[in-house]
Amino acid sequence: MCAIPVLEIGGSHITAALVDGAAQTVQERHEVSLPLIAGCEELIGAFIAAGRSIAAHREADWGVAIPGPFDYERGIGRFEGVAKFEALNGIDLGAALRPALAAAKIRFLNDADAFGIGEAVAGAARGHHRVVCLTLGTGVGSTFIADGYPVKSGDQVPPDGFVHVLTHSGRDLEDWMSRRALRRAYAEATGQDLDVIDIAGLARAGDPIAVSVWQTALEAMTAAIGPWVRRFGADLVVVGGAIARSWDVVGPLLTAGFSAASATVEVVHAQRLDDAALFGAARWAIAP
Incomplete structure (x- = not known):
C-alpha cells in the first residue's frame, strides 16, 4: 500500500505528511506556517502549498485533521465567531482542495479525534x-x-x-x-x-x-x-x-x-x- 497523504491543520501551522500505517512511520513531513490573520484565499492557499510539499500520489485518498466547529462529513467550515478561521465559515474546503491536490477523496476529522485514533493505532x-x-x-x-x-x-x-x-x-x-x-x-x-x-x-x-x-x-x-x-x-x-x-x-x-x-x-x-x-x-x- 502506498503511503497515505495527510494534513494536520493547527492554529499556527499546517503539517503535511506521508504516513506508512503498516510500518508505523512518517516517511515525509513538512510544515507551513499560518499567518495570524488571513482571508479565505490565503488560508486555502497555505493548505494547498502544504499538501503540494509532499510527494503524494495522484488520485490518493487524503486525511485532513482540522479543529472544529466543522461539518466533517461534508467538508464545510462552520467557523462563525472563531477568529482564526472565520474566513472559512461556510466554505466547502473539500471542493477547494480535491482538484488542487489531485486527490481522489478527502476525509476530514476533528483534530482531537485524529490524536486519539493515532494513539490507538500507534501509541x-x-x-x-x-x-x-x-x-x-x-x-x-x-x-x-x-x-x-x-x-x-x-x-x-x-x-x-x-x-x-x-x-x-x-x-x-x-x-x-x-x-x-x-x-x-x-x-x-x-x-x-x-x-x-x-x-x-x-x-x-x-x-x-x-x-x-x-x-x-x-x-x-x-x-x-x-x-x-x-x-x-x-x-x-x-x-x-x-x-x-x-x-x-x-x-x-x-x-x-x-x-x-x-x-x-x-x-x-x-x-x-x-x-x-x-x-x-x-x-x-x-x-x-
Missing part, C-alpha cells in the same frame, strides 16, 4: 478496547475511542464526545482548565502574569501557590470528566497536548483526580505526542 492506546484521550492546551480536547474509532453519540459519551462542553461548580470546564485559566488563576493569586511552562516550573520547585493552581484546575477537570470515563467503561486515559509536556507535574495530579472521582483508570502520557494526529488522519482516510 499508548494500542491493545485497549475503550480509551478516553485528552489534549490539554489552549482548551481541553477529547475523544472517546472504542476499538480504534471515536464514539460520537449515545448516552456513554458527552455530546460529540467533547468534554469542553462540560461544567464544574457552575463554570465551563475550560474556565477551570486551559492555558488562559491557569495563567489567570496564578495572576489573581500573585499579580504575576506567567505562562503555563513557568507555572509548571514553580510547582516542580515546590512553590505552594503554583502547586495549588495546578491542583485546583486538574481536580475540577477530573471531577467533571470522571463520571463519563466510568460510564464509557474506559480502562485507560491518554493525555497529550502542550500542557502534557509538563507530565511530572500534570500526571500525578490527574491520576489522583480521577481516583477521587471514583474513575478506576490508568492515566498515561501520549506516546506519539508529535505525530499521533498524523497517524489518526491516515487511518481515517482509508477507514471503511
Whole structure:
C-alpha cells in the first residue's frame, strides 16, 4: 500500500505528511506556517502549498485533521465567531482542495479525534478496547475511542464526545482548565502574569501557590470528566497536548483526580505526542 497523504491543520501551522500505517512511520513531513490573520484565499492557499510539499500520489485518498466547529462529513467550515478561521465559515474546503491536490477523496476529522485514533493505532492506546484521550492546551480536547474509532453519540459519551462542553461548580470546564485559566488563576493569586511552562516550573520547585493552581484546575477537570470515563467503561486515559509536556507535574495530579472521582483508570502520557494526529488522519482516510 502506498503511503497515505495527510494534513494536520493547527492554529499556527499546517503539517503535511506521508504516513506508512503498516510500518508505523512518517516517511515525509513538512510544515507551513499560518499567518495570524488571513482571508479565505490565503488560508486555502497555505493548505494547498502544504499538501503540494509532499510527494503524494495522484488520485490518493487524503486525511485532513482540522479543529472544529466543522461539518466533517461534508467538508464545510462552520467557523462563525472563531477568529482564526472565520474566513472559512461556510466554505466547502473539500471542493477547494480535491482538484488542487489531485486527490481522489478527502476525509476530514476533528483534530482531537485524529490524536486519539493515532494513539490507538500507534501509541499508548494500542491493545485497549475503550480509551478516553485528552489534549490539554489552549482548551481541553477529547475523544472517546472504542476499538480504534471515536464514539460520537449515545448516552456513554458527552455530546460529540467533547468534554469542553462540560461544567464544574457552575463554570465551563475550560474556565477551570486551559492555558488562559491557569495563567489567570496564578495572576489573581500573585499579580504575576506567567505562562503555563513557568507555572509548571514553580510547582516542580515546590512553590505552594503554583502547586495549588495546578491542583485546583486538574481536580475540577477530573471531577467533571470522571463520571463519563466510568460510564464509557474506559480502562485507560491518554493525555497529550502542550500542557502534557509538563507530565511530572500534570500526571500525578490527574491520576489522583480521577481516583477521587471514583474513575478506576490508568492515566498515561501520549506516546506519539508529535505525530499521533498524523497517524489518526491516515487511518481515517482509508477507514471503511
